[in-house]
Amino acid sequence: MTTQTPSPLPGSLADVDPEVLAMIDGETRRLRETIQLIPSENYPSQAVMEATGSVFTTKYAEGYPKRRYYQGCQWVDAVEDLARKRACTLFGADHANVQPHSGSSANMGVYLASLNYGDTVMGLDLIAGGHLTHGSPVNFSAKLYKFVAYGVDPKTELIDFDQVRGVARANRPKMIVVGATAYPRTFDWATFKEIADEVGALLLADIAHISGLIAGGAHPSPVPFADFCSTSTHKALRGPRGGMILCKSEWAERIDKAIMPGLQGGPLEHVIAAKAVMLHEALQPAFRDYAHAIVSNAKALAQSLLDEGLTLVTGGTENHLLIVRLGETGPTGKEIARALERAGLIANANTVPGETRGAFQTSGVRFGTPAATTFGFGADEFRTIGKLIARVIKDPADTTMLKSTANEVRDLCHAVETRRLDLSHSAA
Numbered sequence: 001m002t003t004q005t006p007s008p009l010p011g012s013l014a015d016v017d018p019e020v021l022a023m024i025d026g027e028t029r030r031l032r033e034t035i036q037l038i039p040s041e042n043y044p045s046q047a048v049m050e051a052t053g054s055v056f057t058t059k060y061a062e063g064y065p066k067r068r069y070y071q072g073c074q075w076v077d078a079v080e081d082l083a084r085k086r087a088c089t090l091f092g093a094d095h096a097n098v099q100p101h102s103g104s105s106a107n108m109g110v111y112l113a114s115l116n117y118g119d120t121v122m123g124l125d126l127i128a129g130g131h132l133t134h135g136s137p138v139n140f141s142a143k144l145y146k147f148v149a150y151g152v153d154p155k156t157e158l159i160d161f162d163q164v165r166g167v168a169r170a171n172r173p174k175m176i177v178v179g180a181t182a183y184p185r186t187f188d189w190a191t192f193k194e195i196a197d198e199v200g201a202l203l204l205a206d207i208a209h210i211s212g213l214i215a216g217g218a219h220p221s222p223v224p225f226a227d228f229c230s231t232s233t234h235k236a237l238r239g240p241r242g243g244m245i246l247c248k249s250e251w252a253e254r255i256d257k258a259i260m261p262g263l264q265g266g267p268l269e270h271v272i273a274a275k276a277v278m279l280h281e282a283l284q285p286a287f288r289d290y291a292h293a294i295v296s297n298a299k300a301l302a303q304s305l306l307d308e309g310l311t312l313v314t315g316g317t318e319n320h321l322l323i324v325r326l327g328e329t330g331p332t333g334k335e336i337a338r339a340l341e342r343a344g345l346i347a348n349a350n351t352v353p354g355e356t357r358g359a360f361q362t363s364g365v366r367f368g369t370p371a372a373t374t375f376g377f378g379a380d381e382f383r384t385i386g387k388l389i390a391r392v393i394k395d396p397a398d399t400t401m402l403k404s405t406a407n408e409v410r411d412l413c414h415a416v417e418t419r420r421l422d423l424s425h426s427a428a
């Protein structure tokens with residue numbers, strides 16, 4: 001550890017709990033020897049990790065900077081203020097709340113601030129890529145509010161604005177939620193805003209997956225259009241695990257009250273410190289290069305998979321992720337994801353538009369580029385990864401091939417890591 005933590009406990013993790021240390025070492029090895037293709041994951045920087053492991057974890061700080069229920073908040077006030085300012089600068093927002101413990105809590109905070117129980121809310125159909133908190137029957141969102149869904153055109157698999165307009169006019173929702181976990185295209189915020197205005201609905205842009213792309217100028221920003229933006233901070237944004245809300249100034253007070261005391265107690269100030277570090281990193285010019293590389297790598301991966309004869313939902317990608325549509329009779333998404341894992345390629349099963357096999361087995365597999373791009377993979381490697389993925393999809397039961405692919409993947413990881421370390425040497 002580089003930070004000196006005043007602690008009554010003697011010894012390092014190696015001395016105190018080698019059992020947990022061995023698990024951390026195992027996870028570290030896994031992250032270095034397999035390729036992370038889950039689009040919602042990333043490798044945060046050492047600086048973000050240091051702040052997350054800092055002394056700020058000791059402090060109770062219920063409330064907001066300069067308005068705390070506890071004394072001794074001089075430094076947590078400073079760091080939380082810095083995080084809020086940087087968030088507003090990065091996204092051009094009026095107000096930021098950096099306390100939500102996760103993206104789901106951020107959404108809960110927005111709903112609590114702006115809706116009454118039973119209000120009608122419109123969200124993207126979960127099968128087409130909506131999130132649990134956009135009205136899944138097993139989630140609080142559907143238990144507290146009346147969700148109606150808009151979907152995608154079954155042919156193009158793109159958001160169908162005629163349908164969005166029709167569902168909005170028929171249901172007059174209090175809010176329209178726009179955002180997804182598995183939509184490989186950009187969002188047309190202006191058209192959503194026009195429809196929201198027409199029916200008198202609030203607009204929530206849930207940018208959990210794409211906030212990093214927006215920050216780096218690789219996806220249009222909803223901030224000028226949406227009343228609220230909610231996000232996770234650990235996806236393409238590359239921060240610590242957590243959430244954040246951006247809103248127009250007229251909502252600032254209600255958002256803050258909804259998060260605390262509405263639904264959370266003490267904020268995680270160590271995570272907020274790490275969010276401040278992440279926001280600083282995202283404000284640097286290099287982050288724009290990173291965001292654009294995420295998209296160009298996704299396009300390289302998509303082209304490679306198409307060249308192998310695979311089918312992609314919407315035919316390709318404009319962002320950080322893509323979904324391979326499998327045949328309706330062959331192996332399921334879950335079976336392919338398991339085979340890919342044995343080959344060192346870490347992805348997840350995902351539903352596809354018109355899904356017939358349910359949310360667990362599924363007929364699709366989802367791949368994303370943010371984490372592997374951070375690791376150092378470029379377009380050439382992503383074309384290779386596409387070939388490896390196609391090989392596994394075509395013959396997921398060939399265990400000899402899975403094992404040899406895992407070896408190839410490990411070599412690829414080592415080569416990329418070596419190149420990255422060489423580069424950082426020559427840059428220094």
Ligand SMILES: *Cc1c(COP(=O)(O)O)cnc(C)c1O
Nearest residue numbers: 102103104131179180181208232
């Ligand atoms: C990931 C995600 C969330 C929730 O984030 P958690 O931090 O996992 O709670 C919310 N909305 C969308 C669209 C997401 O992709």
